[in-house]
Amino acid sequence: MSKPQTSNSNRSARSVPPETAPRHRPNWIAAAVCFVSGLWLLVALIDYFPEQSGFATTDPISTNLAGRWGANTVWLLLYASGAGTWLVPLFLLWLLYVSVRNARHLAGTRLAAMLVCLVSLAGLAAMLQSIPASDYFPLGPGGWTGSLLYNRALHGTLGPFGAALLLGTLYVGGLLFVFTKDVGAEINRYVAAFQAWRETCATRRAERAEARRLLKETRAKEKAALAQAKAEWKAQKAALKKNPAGLPERTTGDDAPEEEESRADISAQVSAAVAAATKPSPPTRANGNKRGAAAATSAPTEPRETGGEAPGNSAAAAPLALNIVKAEELKKAPLAPPQSTDENYRFPDIALLSEQVTDTPGNSSEEHQQNAENLLRILGDFGVTVRLGEIHVGPVITRYEVEPGTGVRVEKIAGLDKNIALGMRAQSVRILAPIPGKAAVGVEVPNKHATPVGIREVLESEDWARAKAELPIALGKDVSGKPLISDLTKMPHLLIAGATGSGKSVCINAIVASILYSKSPADVRLLMVDPKVVELKIFNTLPHMLIPVVTEPKKVPAALKWLLGEMEQRYQMFAKCNVRNILGFNNRKKDAPLDPVEAAARAQIEALEAGSATRAEDTEVHDGEDRSDSQRVPEAAQAEELPDRLPYIVAIVDELADLMMVAPAEIETSIARLAQLARAAGIHLIIATQRPSVNVITGVIKANLPSRIAFQVASQVDSRTILDTKGADTLIGRGDMLFSPPGSSRLVRAQGAFVSDDEVISIVEALKVNGPPRYATSVQQQIDRAASDGDDDGESDFGDLGEDNALFQQALDVLRSTKRASTSMIQRRLRIGYNRAARIMDLMEDKGIIGPENGSSPRDILVDLDSYES
Numbered sequence: 001m002s003k004p005q006t007s008n009s010n011r012s013a014r015s016v017p018p019e020t021a022p023r024h025r026p027n028w029i030a031a032a033v034c035f036v037s038g039l040w041l042l043v044a045l046i047d048y049f050p051e052q053s054g055f056a057t058t059d060p061i062s063t064n065l066a067g068r069w070g071a072n073t074v075w076l077l078l079y080a081s082g083a084g085t086w087l088v089p090l091f092l093l094w095l096l097y098v099s100v101r102n103a104r105h106l107a108g109t110r111l112a113a114m115l116v117c118l119v120s121l122a123g124l125a126a127m128l129q130s131i132p133a134s135d136y137f138p139l140g141p142g143g144w145t146g147s148l149l150y151n152r153a154l155h156g157t158l159g160p161f162g163a164a165l166l167l168g169t170l171y172v173g174g175l176l177f178v179f180t181k182d183v184g185a186e187i188n189r190y191v192a193a194f195q196a197w198r199e200t201c202a203t204r205r206a207e208r209a210e211a212r213r214l215l216k217e218t219r220a221k222e223k224a225a226l227a228q229a230k231a232e233w234k235a236q237k238a239a240l241k242k243n244p245a246g247l248p249e250r251t252t253g254d255d256a257p258e259e260e261e262s263r264a265d266i267s268a269q270v271s272a273a274v275a276a277a278t279k280p281s282p283p284t285r286a287n288g289n290k291r292g293a294a295a296a297t298s299a300p301t302e303p304r305e306t307g308g309e310a311p312g313n314s315a316a317a318a319p320l321a322l323n324i325v326k327a328e329e330l331k332k333a334p335l336a337p338p339q340s341t342d343e344n345y346r347f348p349d350i351a352l353l354s355e356q357v358t359d360t361p362g363n364s365s366e367e368h369q370q371n372a373e374n375l376l377r378i379l380g381d382f383g384v385t386v387r388l389g390e391i392h393v394g395p396v397i398t399r400y401e402v403e404p405g406t407g408v409r410v411e412k413i414a415g416l417d418k419n420i421a422l423g424m425r426a427q428s429v430r431i432l433a434p435i436p437g438k439a440a441v442g443v444e445v446p447n448k449h450a451t452p453v454g455i456r457e458v459l460e461s462e463d464w465a466r467a468k469a470e471l472p473i474a475l476g477k478d479v480s481g482k483p484l485i486s487d488l489t490k491m492p493h494l495l496i497a498g499a500t501g502s503g504k505s506v507c508i509n510a511i512v513a514s515i516l517y518s519k520s521p522a523d524v525r526l527l528m529v530d531p532k533v534v535e536l537k538i539f540n541t542l543p544h545m546l547i548p549v550v551t552e553p554k555k556v557p558a559a560l561k562w563l564l565g566e567m568e569q570r571y572q573m574f575a576k577c578n579v580r581n582i583l584g585f586n587n588r589k590k591d592a593p594l595d596p597v598e599a600a601a602r603a604q605i606e607a608l609e610a611g612s613a614t615r616a617e618d619t620e621v622h623d624g625e626d627r628s629d630s631q632r633v634p635e636a637a638q639a640e641e642l643p644d645r646l647p648y649i650v651a652i653v654d655e656l657a658d659l660m661m662v663a664p665a666e667i668e669t670s671i672a673r674l675a676q677l678a679r680a681a682g683i684h685l686i687i688a689t690q691r692p693s694v695n696v697i698t699g700v701i702k703a704n705l706p707s708r709i710a711f712q713v714a715s716q717v718d719s720r721t722i723l724d725t726k727g728a729d730t731l732i733g734r735g736d737m738l739f740s741p742p743g744s745s746r747l748v749r750a751q752g753a754f755v756s757d758d759e760v761i762s763i764v765e766a767l768k769v770n771g772p773p774r775y776a777t778s779v780q781q782q783i784d785r786a787a788s789d790g791d792d793d794g795e796s797d798f799g800d801l802g803e804d805n806a807l808f809q810q811a812l813d814v815l816r817s818t819k820r821a822s823t824s825m826i827q828r829r830l831r832i833g834y835n836r837a838a839r840i841m842d843l844m845e846d847k848g849i850i851g852p853e854n855g856s857s858p859r860d861i862l863v864d865l866d867s868y869e870s
């Protein structure tokens with residue numbers, strides 16, 4: 001016999017195709033021996049009577065089918081091992097199977113295990129003292145082995161219990177060893193089977209409870225119907241008694257038959273109602289398919305016959321009663337011209353936007369019916385008992401609400417999104433578990449026929465006209481078809497992220513269009529950054545533009561720095577006027593007399609500022625006019641000439657990822673600072689990116705941009721990066737979005753408002769009647785200058801040393817204290833990058849403070865630093 005193999009070797013051997021694995025060939029000789037002897041012995045045993053054996057009687061009276069030898073062999077075996085004899089043919093036939101299937105398993109250990117089984121069974125049989133020795137069992141049911149083992153050895157030492165325990169264990173263990181290859185796996189199988197059985201029992205119990213609940217409900221309904229029918233019947237009867245004909249003209253004798261008819265009719269109706277009500281309720285399920293039946297009966301309709309069909313079939317047998325909540329028709333508001341501080345400004349005509357074509361219907365009710373049935377069937381297949389609730393039909397998706405039955409975990413439904421999508425053949429399915437504020441779970445399924453949302457219908461809606469927002473923006477329509485309008489000043493900054501082609505640019509266009517239709521350049525100025533160059537260039541000629549669209553990434557840090565400067569200057573203006581924010585500033589009483597203390601404080605501030613003013617040009621934004629340096633008014637006078645109003649500034653960045661590659665630290669810090677402080681100053685950021693990775697949407701940026709719009713993304717990880725939760729990965733693209741509104745953790749699913757490029761072009765063209773764009777050229781110059789300085793600085797340090805004198809002075813201080821002029825020293829002491837430090841050194845060289853480079857040694861200091869004034 002071959003050696004026993006490990007289970008690993010078995011596995012690897014099994015993986016080899018049989019024709020290439022000769023070791024697995026059957027052992028035909030062993031098989032033949034086992035077959036002949038096993039079958040012969042089995043027949044001999046079955047046909048055995050003690051009278052057949054020459055050992056039992058001197059005169060055998062009948063012949064065994066297996067002959068004399070057969071009868072004698074059986075007698076000998078019964079004598080030796082009693083009841084254990086029956087195991088011998090059984091084992092021989094098992095060895096036949098093993099030797100044919102895989103001869104390697106004909107191991108000595110298996111034969112030993114067979115022997116253990118045989119002996120222990122004999123021992124166990126010997127314990128049956130009630131069966132005495134007979135002709136069949138010459139030495140009792142345990143035979144010679146059993147009585148020796150039990151009576152002589154174990155009975156006295158271990159007692160009956162100990163002996164039974166030992167022998168039983170040996171017997172069962174031996175059997176397991178004989179018939180299985182891996183005892184551990186076998187035990188696991190039994191444990192798993194036991195657990196499965198327990199789970200089935202628990203499910204059945206839950207289903208029975210649910211069925212009982214349904215039955216109870218049905219009975220209650222029946223009772224109510226019966227009571228109502230009786231009441232109606234009594235009322236009818238009383239009415240007939242009072243007015244036997246029911247109608248005045250029927251009192252004549254001619255109408256007697258009609259009267260009879262009417263009475264008969266009424267009693268027939270009443271008895272029908274009573275019969276219907278008292279009819280025993282149909283069984284909740286008639287066959288073993290309980291889950292399906294539970295799901296099928298879960299529709300909020302009257303109970304109906306499920307007839308033991310498959311759940312899907314039963315649902316198809318009688319249509320579900322659907323509670324479809326269709327999107328309300330948008331109420332158009334009378335067209336009122338937008339309010340503007342600039343009376344001469346002409347807003348674009350709404351007719352420039354195309355009318356929404358409404359003849360593309362959403363899903364038909366048959367489709368909803370089918371979807372609802374499919375949904376219930378799929379959930380039923382997974383053992384989830386639900387009741388169908390409302391169906392909200394949106395422009396692009398439909399939300400099927402289901403109310404989970406008792407004991408159903410919502411997480412279970414939430415985990416079935418992929419299965420539901422598969423079963424419903426949907427592109428993807430998003431599950432809202434639970435719907436906030438409702439005892440239901442929402443299953444959002446894309447419509448077969450999507451209805452696009454045009455921006456015109458949102459801008460013409462009553463909601464838009466009534467929106468009490470400083471900076472209203474039309475985002476689209478939510479799942480119930482309601483316009484989604486938000487206030488940018490409340491957001492106060494917006495992050496838009498989504499994969500390429502998901503609808504970000506269209507969303508930005510819609511936001512810009514909303515601004516153009518509601519605000520004049522006197523109210524809102526736009527600053528756009530578009531590293532992709534082509535996306536926003538179209539807006540260049542808008543009168544709202546502060547500067548032409550910034551397309552060079554290296555200029556962006558400068559633009560952001562300018563915004564920071566503008567923000568700080570606005571705060572100074574607010575402080576002077578004793579207001580807190582832009583609203584307070586714009587609504588302040590312009591000619592209010594100054595408090596004397598306030599006036600003194602201001603005079604002090606102005607005196608201080610007069611010495612260090614650097615940003616006079618920023619005021620150009622406030623009145624939209626460009627002034628050259630020579631025209632600049634002195635600071636003190638300027639303070640008196642505060643602008644009447646400040647416009648909001650909306651900064652739109654179309655691709656953050658491209659910028660983060662250029663100067664990540666700079667951009668991140670500027671965005672964070674702006675986002676933290678710019679709200680009150682009336683500066684709002686809208687930042688879009690198609691790469692929602694943590695390098696682009698960093699923790700700092702995310703923490704400071706609370707309002708977010710996520711379009712379709714590739715993975716759950718991306719969705720979490722944008723929204724801190726999954727969901728955006730199950731959107732269907734083309735404007736389908738999740739909006740995280742300001743001050744709420746709830747996500748609103750919506751279809752973005754669509755504005756075509758042609759519409760945008762026609763709006764921009766139409767606004768040209770207001771004259772050419774009034775760019776703040778000094779802002780542009782400032783940004784260009786900073787960018788060209790940054791060009792010299794490979795580390796993208798936009799700080800102009802000429803302007804940022806402080807750094808230069810600090811470097812001089814370092815030289816003074818250390819008396820060493822080395823780039824690395826400056827770098828280390830000032831904690832700046834190499835390029836910046838090297839530039840400072842070059843500047844010092846240009847000014848004759850230090851000598852030229854001196855290999856690896858520090859440069860010579862050429863001036864007396866203690867008396868040097870920069």
Ligand SMILES: Nc1ncnc2c1ncn2[C@@H]1O[C@H](COP(=O)(O)OP(=O)(O)OP(=O)(O)O)[C@@H](O)[C@H]1O
Nearest residue numbers: 499500501502503504505506690734735752753754
């Ligand atoms: N709200 C919408 N309604 C209908 N279709 C839309 C909507 N938004 C986008 N689309 C469709 O999706 C296409 C791609 O949209 P968009 O250009 O805005 O994508 P994007 O996310 O900006 O892509 P990229 O990052 O590559 O610029 C559009 O051309 C349009 O057909």
